Amino acid sequence: MDLKRRDFLKVVGLGAAGSMLPGCGGETAKLIPYVLPDEEIVPGVANWYASVCRECEAGCGIIVRVMEGRARKIEGNPDHPLNRGKLCALGQASLQGLYNPDRIRGPLQRDGERGEGRFKPIPWEEAMSRWVSALQKHPGGAVLISRPVPGTLAGLFSTFMKEISGTVFFYEPSAERPLRAANRKSFGIDFLPDYDLANTTYLLSFGAPFLSHWLSPVHFGAAYGRMRQGRPEVRGRFVQVEPRLSLTAASADRWVPIRPGTEGLLAVAIGRLILEEGRTNLPRGDRSRFEKFYASFSIDRIANETGVAEEEIVRLAREFYTAASPLAIGGGIASEQTNGTDTLVAINALNLLVGNINRPGGIRFFRPSDFPASSAEVVGEQALLDLKGPSKKASRSVLMLYQANPLYTLPPSTQFRQVFEEADLVVSFSPFLDESTAMADLILPDHFFLESWGDHVTEGIAPAAGLAQPVVIPRYDTRPVGDLFLGAANRFGGGVKERLSWTDYRTMVREQWRDFFDRRQPGQPFEAAWVEALQKGGWWKPEGKPVSISQRGAPSAAEPARFEGSEKEFPFYFYPFPSMGLHYGQGANRPWLQELPDPMTTVVWGSWVEINPKTAQEYGLAERDLVRVISPYGEIEAPVVYFPGNPPDLISVPIGQGHRAYGRYAEGRGVNPLALLAPLIDAPSGALATGATRVRIERTGRKGRPVLVDQTGQGTRRHTEGGEGEA
């Protein structure tokens, strides 16, 4: 026995010593010289390249630090008017997209049943001909669902699909469709405005999550900083109206909780008071239409429906109309309802009433730069759902996906999966194997954006077009999606080949910029301007001239939102919110973003259910208990985190986790709250009403293991124990 023990120890000792040897010794670094020196590269000295961030739809300017041909660090481009040198966490983490171990490394074809997720490599040539011949076999039947790519790529996609009589949908769950629809109704303008937060003195926000993920978060974050601290004479005041205490609400001077879906009514009450107290700047001609609409609402009824006290409503109205430059904005939970567009129209009306359009501190409309072929309308979920069914377009046809993941972002209740099942061929150009790409028959992977040419036309804010250049040599056997479409056009021949005759996408981008510069400054040598644009990261004007609005639309309806699920059976409102780091799930395969603590709860690497501590205790739920959240359409299980910022009748869960595919960091982690949603739509905008499903909760009796960075949980617990848990 003793002998054996000694032997054992010896072996362990040797093992321990041995395991350390290669650990350090093996790395005895090698100095690998270049075989041929590269003129532009000095080892140890960084090259910085300007490009455009494509991690969300904003398109901030970036500069990338490249050493010995490797991208090492990304910073904001100090010249770019959108972000002025700043960058958000997603932008920082995009390096982990470039170096992600789960990138698709070459063309693949399905091996096994569709959706099984098994693939085998296929040569590029064969992949291309399979794709193109499928397109040729289905004249007029092809559908491309792409993320919005405002710029040359949008032009290429649109032209290609038009020429082959197919359809292209630019789709993105956070596209703020209701805002566009509302602006069309209120102002007669089709593009997104700039909200001049920096010069606002009183900001009244109805749920707009502009400090976490709304429209252009870096831009608004910086503007917000200037509003609060950038002016010596005034610190802008900021009131956030929303049911749940979001990160943005937590930064406000005052948070006004409100019943979900009644934000528009509150705006109507405020509007009525502004008119009543004679504080409107509205031209006389327009006034009667507004008066007529407001006449049928009474403040006390609205107070009743919204849950906001009458004195509070009066106070909000007075603060708003007495401010030097007031601004009302709406978004997030306020617009993600079945009455989202109407709500935003009612909020827009407040701006019309005080007349802050195209004034400093108000709403300004800058026409996007006249960059060629940049405008392509972004669609809402309804447009995609219309693809369903045997008589509809996508069936027995070719379905193509470019960096859109509808099988994750659309709730199963919409049965969008049908579109995949009915398609003859599903082709994806995604660099990652996300849920939708896993359903593909053919994967023709695009480069990562840091390896590609491209451009991005900024909407709203200021006239700007960012120019993206490859900052590193492509790591894998991938091809730029632009080249693929140009190549396909070439194989097609005929009209589409004629319209898209560029040899490669880089040339196409360059030619678009040549046209653009030629039109702006005829006769100027292009080469110098092109090089300057590459160095600077694009083209922009410091400040555009705002365009005047063509109409002043009064609100036309202020119905409370509809909710799916009876109040008796499903007593809770349910709000899935885009998580700060993972957004609508795109960030889930980047470890840096997974370990970014949620700003309100400090949770990392997982899902959680936010419940008001009082409610939780009523249900006998301790923090970290696994709770089942059930809607009429599905159920999820996740650990409870006490969240005093929720009203007692609202349950919230972050979006972003719960991937069934998308690589090792994302897969099988947490739950996807979108799975619970009813297929309710805000009709005027066609956007999914994310906040319109009711739920109930059930104890599971089991414990979960959420990781809270703030392990002491002091903040939350103090509230609970002191009995201040009620929101």
Add this chain to the structure above:
Amino acid sequence: MRKWVGVLLALLVIGVAIIWGALYAQSTADFMGHDRQPIAFSHQRHAGELQIDCLFCHRGARISPVASVPSVYLCMTCHRSLKEQTPETEKLLAYWNDKEPIPWVRLQRLPDFVQFTHEMHLDAGFQCADCHGEVERMSQTPRAATFEMGWCIDCHERNGASLDCFTCHY
């Protein structure tokens, strides 16, 4: 029997400590008596007999934090026109013909938390030999100094250079 186990454990602990220590020293500053390079390159021959300036090959030193090793192409600018080859220069030609870089073994290495730049030290008027020794007299290239913090600080003190932590650790 129990005594034996005790002794054995003690020996084990000491052994592990020694190996650990040696490895620790090695990982912060590489320690190798002599280099075992893929090609027996001689600084004595190149820098001494042929009087090639250090910076001719280590081109990065003037303009970069790292001194850098010459590209194979740079070696070949001379070696391509040599008539007589030795077994060692044949190896060089083989790398060149295969378009392969030479995997030189790295002798000097500072840990990641130290920021050192050659450029600044040359700008301040130092010679390569001040730190690296008289390589022109060495056929194989050992380390001339420890390159540990005490050694840096000594020199910084003697020359009145900054002693702030953030000078090198940032």
